[in-house]
Amino acid sequence: MAYLFRALVVYLVLLVFLFISSSTTTTAAGARELRINVKVTKSFVYEVCSQTRNINFCVDVLRSDPRTETSDLFGLGSIANNLAIINATDTQNYITDLFNNATLDQKDHFHMCSLDYQFIISDFKQAADKMRHSDYKETNTLAIDAINRASDCENVFLSPPVIQSPLTQRNKNLGDLADILAAVSKRLS
Ligand SMILES: *[C@@H]1O[C@H](CO)[C@@H](O)[C@H](O)[C@H]1NC(C)=O
Ligand SMILES: *[C@@H]1O[C@H](CO)[C@@H](O)[C@H](O)[C@H]1NC(C)=O
Numbered sequence: 442m443a444y445l446f447r448a449l450v451v452y453l454v455l456l457v458f459l460f461i462s463s464s465t466t467t468t469a470a471g472a473r474e475l476r477i478n479v480k481v482t483k484s485f486v487y488e489v490c491s492q493t494r495n496i497n498f499c500v501d502v503l504r505s506d507p508r509t510e511t512s513d514l515f516g517l518g519s520i521a522n523n524l525a526i527i528n529a530t531d532t533q534n535y536i537t538d539l540f541n542n543a544t545l546d547q548k549d550h551f552h553m554c555s556l557d558y559q560f561i562i563s564d565f566k567q568a569a570d571k572m573r574h575s576d577y578k579e580t581n582t583l584a585i586d587a588i589n590r591a592s593d594c595e596n597v598f599l600s601p602p603v604i605q606s607p608l609t610q611r612n613k614n615l616g617d618l619a620d621i622l623a624a625v626s627k628r629l630s
Contacts, residue, residue, distance in 0.1 A: 489517055492624040495617040502618070518572060518580070518625035525587070525618040526565045532611045533558040539607060546602050554594040554608060561587045561615065568622060577630035584623035591616045 486509060490499035503509045506520050536558060540551035568583040591612040598606040606612070 486517070489514065489625060489628070490621070492628070493617070494620045498614075498617045499621050499624075502621070514625060514629060515572070518622055518629065519569070521618055521621035521625065522565055522569050522572065525615065525622060526562065526569075528611075528618060529558055529561045529565060529587075529615055532608070532615065533562060535611070536608070547604060550597045550600075550602075550604070553597045557590040557594040557597075561590050561619075564590070565619075565622075568626075572626070577626045580626035581623055581630060584619045584626060587619040588616045588623065591619070 483504075486503050487496075487500060490496050490503065493499045502524065503517060503520065506524070508520055509517065512520065533555065536551055536555045540548055540555065543551055564583040564587040568580045568587075571577070571580040571583065594608060595606055595612040598604055598608075
């Protein structure tokens with residue numbers, strides 16, 4: 442009787458031990474898998490960003506977007522394009538304010554920038570459509586056009602009447618965003 446009882450206890454202890462060890466093994470494997478995925482995504486973002494003109498900006502922008510964690514290359518391009526549309530639209534509105542506040546002789550500058558940003562927004566909207574149709578070559582052309590137009594807007598302030606550009610940071614920002622799209626679409630094409 443005592444022997445049977447002891448055998449039962451040993452059996453139960455063994456069972457509990459097996460259960461615990463098997464469940465910790467599963468958890469450990471799950472955690473490792475999760476960590477590997479995160480690691481891959483992070484180095485992937487860095488690898489993509491290393492082909493852009495502003496690596497730190499690119500890494501910051503993409504890593505601070507929650508969608509990045511589950512994105513592939515196409516997804517990163519869509520995120521950049523999406524942020525670029527939002528940013529360019531915001532700047533377009535800001536330019537309208539600047540235009541309304543400007544002296545008569547400076548209004549031309551803001552009018553030119555407003556036109557540039559109209560094209561920029563149109564470029565990004567077309568780029569979204571081209572991405573959907575896997576036309577990455579055309580996406581790349583549109584992204585580069587946006588970069589050039591942001592720099593056109595910046596250069597407007599170098600013609601008379603020469604004033605300090607109030608759009609330097611925004612133009613640079615927009616160009617950096619468009620450059621992410623350019624780098625991604627180049628890789629995809
Ligand atoms: C969008 O533009 C604003 C205003 O210039 C800027 O502060 C912000 O960082 C930009 N966002 C991105 C993602 O580039
Ligand atoms: C335009 O002028 C108004 C009134 O002075 C001011 O509140 C606003 O901040 C100005 N906007 C810009 C973009 O300078």
